[in-house]
Amino acid sequence: NAGVTQTPKFQVLKTGQSMTLQCAQDMNHEYMSWYRQDPGMGLRLIHYSVGAGITDQGEVPNGYNVSRSTTEDFPLRLLSAAPSQTSVYFCASSSEGFLEQYFGPGTRLTVT
Amino acid sequence: GENVEQHPSTLSVQEGDSAVIKCTYSDSASNYFPWYKQELGKRPQLIIDIRSNVGEKKDQRIAVTLNKTAKHFSLHITETQPEDSAVYFCAARYTGNQFYFGTGTSLTVIP
Numbered sequence: 455n456a457g458v459t460q461t462p463k464f465q466v467l468k469t470g471q472s473m474t475l476q477c478a479q480d481m482n483h484e485y486m487s488w489y490r491q492d493p494g495m496g497l498r499l500i501h502y503s504v505g506a507g508i509t510d511q512g513e514v515p516n517g518y519n520v521s522r523s524t525t526e527d528f529p530l531r532l533l534s535a536a537p538s539q540t541s542v543y544f545c546a547s548s549s550e551g552f553l554e555q556y557f558g559p560g561t562r563l564t565v566t
Numbered sequence: 567g568e569n570v571e572q573h574p575s576t577l578s579v580q581e582g583d584s585a586v587i588k589c590t591y592s593d594s595a596s597n598y599f600p601w602y603k604q605e606l607g608k609r610p611q612l613i614i615d616i617r618s619n620v621g622e623k624k625d626q627r628i629a630v631t632l633n634k635t636a637k638h639f640s641l642h643i644t645e646t647q648p649e650d651s652a653v654y655f656c657a658a659r660y661t662g663n664q665f666y667f668g669t670g671t672s673l674t675v676i677p
Binding site: 487489494495496497498499502504510512513544551552553554555556557558559560 | 572598600608609610611612615655657659663664665666667668669670
């Protein structure tokens with residue numbers, strides 16, 4: 455099992471550009487989540503999904519969109535990147551309600 | 567985030583000593599409290615968790631205690647080793663399916 459995978463590992467965007475961060479898991483987990491990690495602030499929940507077709511907002515959802523068309527994939531879209539979105543983004547999955555989450559390796563995003 | 571407070575932000579201990587990290591939460595209905603370890607440049611990894619129906623859980627050198635009345639929980643690492651050096655995060659699952667992390671504790675174990 456590959457676990458939770460994320461692509462790309464690194465990305466540099468210019469302000470106003472859009473992009474999609476990819477996340478996939480092969481553990482048949484229903485719950486998937488996106489977090490951003492900033493220095494001194496821990497990890498903050500952006501969006502999460504409790505199953506295919508169902509998504510909801512976390513603590514910091516503004517500027518991000520998600521969709522969940524399959525159990526395996528949970529992409530995160532930045533519609534118009536801003537320097538404030540410079541961060542490390544982690545995807546995670548679990549079999550139920552944030553219990554025993556497995557994290558992906560992360561994507562380091564820089565917006566200039 | 568502010569919904570989970572974590573202290574201290576940095577902690578240095580001598581090898582073999584114990585380390586204790588404390589977290590407080592605000593939602594009295596919270597029912598799940600995990601601890602994650604994150605090494606530099608790596609992903610967070612779950613090391614131990616506790617649910618609200620128990621007061622203590624232990625796994626070898628690591629233990630977590632929960633005080634629901636005071637709304638705080640703690641990570642205890644005994645007989646620390648250099649490989650325990652990392653950043654440790656507490657977290658809590660709040661009602662409404664929200665999940666909050668503390669701001670992290672950077673633990674250094676001095677050989």
